[in-house]
Amino acid sequence: MTETDTLERPGAAKNAGEAEHFDVLVVGAGISGIGAAYHLTHQCPDKSFVVLEGLESFGGTWLMHRYPGIRSDSDLYTFGYRFKPWTGAPIATAEEIRTYMGEVIEENDLDRHIRYNHKIKKANWSEKDSVWTIEATRGDTGEPVRFTANFLWMCQGYYRHSEGYTPDWEGMSDFKGQIVHPQTWPEDLDYKGKKVIVIGSGATAATLVPAIAGDCAHVTMLQRSPTYFIPGRNENELADQLRELQVDEEWIHEITRRKILHDQADFTRRSFEEPEAVKEELLEGVRAFLGPDFDIEKHFTPTYRPWRQRIAFVPDGDIFQGLAAGKASIVTDEIDRFTEKGILLKSGEELEADIIITATGFNLSVLGDIDFSIDGKPLDFSKTVTYRGMMFTGVPNMVWVFGYFRASWTLRVDLLGDFVCRLLNHMKDKQAKKVCVQLRPDDEDMELKPWIDPENFNPGYLMRGMHLLPKRGDKPEWQHTQDYWKEKDELPEIDLDDAAFVYQ
Known part of the structure; x- marks a missing residue:
């Protein structure tokens, strides 16, 4: 679908300069964003949504990295989605992974929801309207475009696409x-x-x-x-x-x-x-x-x-x-x-x-290097506490997909796909326009620590950017445990009416 088809899409602006509105805005068309689009299509068919991707096509990592031999470093039976069988060799090339993702897009008619060459610059939450306003640029000309959305699903990955990390060596x-x-x-x-x-x-x-x-x-x-x-x-x-x-x-x-x-x-x-x-x-x-x-x-x-x-x-x-x-x-x-x-x-x-x-690593990108704000006040994620590594105290209607280090990233894409869709449907049942996580009274005195325990996992890109990330607590619900084998049982059982969730 081309940009000229925009007016035929759900939520399309009727007049030039107006913001297009969607129930859900997904950031990124990589492995996480395509998974999010699939789950929205199948579990929230009544929700309008758009996927904004800064690159010229889908794939994220598997499109941007083009060095010789680029391949997965984990098996595709678990890196692949649970709903789409993988039939090739366990370790796959970038081209094979993008072919697989392309089949997911085609088989589920997802392309009509994706806008390529859309780079998001700012996102502001309005308490009065309970809506996110997203400012982006489109195409090579950098044409400004605006969107509004009730819910943000952050699937942009964890590192800065524009540049890798290279130490400043002498000489x-x-x-x-x-x-x-x-x-x-x-x-x-x-x-x-x-x-x-x-x-x-x-x-x-x-x-x-x-x-x-x-x-x-x-x-x-x-x-x-x-x-x-x-x-x-x-x-x-x-x-x-x-x-x-x-x-x-x-x-x-x-x-x-x-x-x-x-x-x-x-x-x-x-x-x-x-x-x-x-x-x-x-x-x-x-x-x-x-x-x-x-x-x-x-x-x-x-x-x-x-x-x-x-x-x-x-x-x-x-x-x-x-x-x-x-x-x-x-x-x-x-x-x-x-x-x-x-x-x-x-x-x-x-x-x-x-x-x-x-080949010296990544530069960590906290939520896509987007300028976030609430009612115009800059949002500092390092001042928040994470709820299970996917939501943040004081930040409404937003979920961030951050996968696993010791298991395939996509395993969490599917788990969070179920969670977000269940949350969206729960909000609909409650007629709630806003959901936010907050520390409960018995959490107030909880010791706050860095996002990940360095004794547990300590790659360079995380150590260099830890000060930018949200804090974690000493209870499982207030940290990213990095334990798929526990989360696969715990996330589906989350009580959405727990005191940690505040609805309006």
């Missing part, structure tokens, strides 16, 4: 080659026959290195500290066996999801209760590819316990195969400074390069 301007961040990968980047350094040790670096190693003169993965990985074959034996038995794909999807989630629950429990045993199992998986002579202790043994940071699955151990074959090398050291030729390490060694790729 970067001295380097005569090219410096690239994977998040803004140039389409014309020519790395064939070049010496390349990839700085980083996470899933992005582990994806990039084997994807470009065959074309580079040499690629070096430079890391300050190691990361845990799970190498394995990119297949699911249970799903394949069920297909041989000609079991329906919907059954295969559900059975495989349950088996994976059961195994993940056990692995997560063991990472807390038996961290040393889990650590050895993970390292043994790496040794199976690299052999006894490779320095596993130095290059693949983190200082933190397993699952304190995300663990990426490495399909077919491709990065380890590249290291074993000599197509790539790994260096564990700290950067002293950039030089004309490359990077000087604190050990005194200099690594030469034609291209340096900084």
Whole structure:
């Protein structure tokens, strides 16, 4: 659908300059926003809604990231939606994931609800009117457009799309080659026959290195500290066996999801209760590819316990195969400074390069970097307390989708889809125009702490942006527990008439 079709849509403004009104406005057409649109269509068919997306198409992460080899770092049986069977290999490319999302859009007639190239600048809540007013720009010209909505469903993700995180190393301007961040990968980047350094040790670096190693003169993965990985074959034996038995794909999807989630629950429990045993199992998986002579202790043994940071699955151990074959090398050291030729390490060694790729992480974006206000007064989310990591004290008619670190993000998309639709239908039954969460009398003296316990989970992007995020309490309902296995039972049982919910 094109912008010229706007007047045919529900809520369309009748005159130029007027705001279009919707019952629900969804921010973002990534994995969360498309899931939200599906649940609204099926669970709240009487609600009008629009999805505003800043990019030129759907996909979010899977559209914006275009570096070589871009793929999921968790299985698609659980990263995929519960309502749409996944039929491919467990670890999928960005193109395969977008194809899957496109099928969801087409099969559920969601495209008519989505507006692309709409960048939201401001959102103001009016207490008098019980409505959000959203100011955005449309298209390349930046034409201003306005929307009003009774409810905001924030599905914009958790990092800033426009730029990745690159530390400000000394001497970067001295380097005569090219410096690239994977998040803004140039389409014309020519790395064939070049010496390349990839700085980083996470899933992005582990994806990039084997994807470009065959074309580079040499690629070096430079890391300050190691990361845990799970190498394995990119297949699911249970799903394949069920297909041989000609079991329906919907059954295969559900059975495989349950088996994976059961195994993940056990692995997560063991990472807390038996961290040393889990650590050895993970390292043994790496040794199976690299052999006894490779320095596993130095290059693949983190200082933190397993699952304190995300663990990426490495399909077919491709990065380890590249290291074993000599197509790539790994260096564990700290950067002293950039030089004309490359990077000087604190050990005194200099690594030469034609291209340096900084796979050094994200910049956290708290609710899309939108200027939020209530009756014109700026809203500071760090002054609020989170309700189950999805609502905030004093912020009306809004839910934020923030997924899981130790399980697939989309699992929470589906859970919150059920919750939001149940909340919207409950508000309709109560004839309430506004819902807000507040601390109950017995919560008033509760100790408030940072959004996530660093002892529990501490990736760099969260640590750098923790001061921007809402506070958590010491009760499960006032924190993002990051525990899918509890939330799958607890969220459907939330009492919407609990004193934490205030309706008007």
